Amino acid sequence: MEEPLIQINKKLYKITDTINRKPLRKTYMVRFVIRCIILAVSILLYFIHPAQLAISVDTDWLAPFHSLSFVHFVWLIWVIDMVMQLIPLQKHIPIGSQKNFSIHFRPILERLSDRKAIMKHIKMLSARAYKVFLLWTAMIVAIGIAYHFEVLEPLHLYLIAATFYVCDLICVLFWCPFRVFIMKNKCCTTCRIFNWDHLMMFSPMIFLRSLFAWSLIILAIIIWAIWELTAFLYPERFIMHTNSRLKCSECTDRLCRRPRGDKIEPSME
16 A cells, blocks of 8 residues: 555646746746846946946945946846845745755655765766856956956956856756756756856956955855755755756756756666
């Protein structure tokens, strides 16, 4: 009697989970539009009212507390986005961004015993991830050199970060060069660098000595460090071979445009 009951419980769990986690693609399309609006308004203000962007680059550490401006609003949105990545949630956040938490780990027991294969696979994914890291670091260094020689102004670094903010969802919703050319993962749900997004977004502002920039960068580093530490300690949570929540057939986020269903599972070898 135990086996049928286990199967029934699994089906009930799937039904409940599907109800609780509606597809996120439409929500993310709305978020994409909002990000485009933020970038467009930032560019417009740069030309007609740059004072509204001033606290993003102001070296006076008390400047953010003097008066409200457009970038206070932007800062609040960015901080809320990052805080949500630090909290294990069942809704509104894609599993790909929360797979480091145990609540999103549904183990494939027969695979967990092969610890050697798991570690080999996560090391391969991490090697690809750090190719992205090196590539991104080279680009940030180039931005820093341009800033040092005054090719770029301080506000340009904020605008670059706002542009990356839009590009982040372009990668999620439409096309991701990192996935295609380096990571080779099937989708964002299985992406090894999903929670690197804010660190990559805000890294151009690392050259600014402002409370606005450094508060965002420090929080982004904390999120990245927690993600990397979890990947090292609990690699089974990050791999579709050992975590059934990352399989196409289990997907409730539906961020990609692919039809739901099991796909050919790549080997861990």
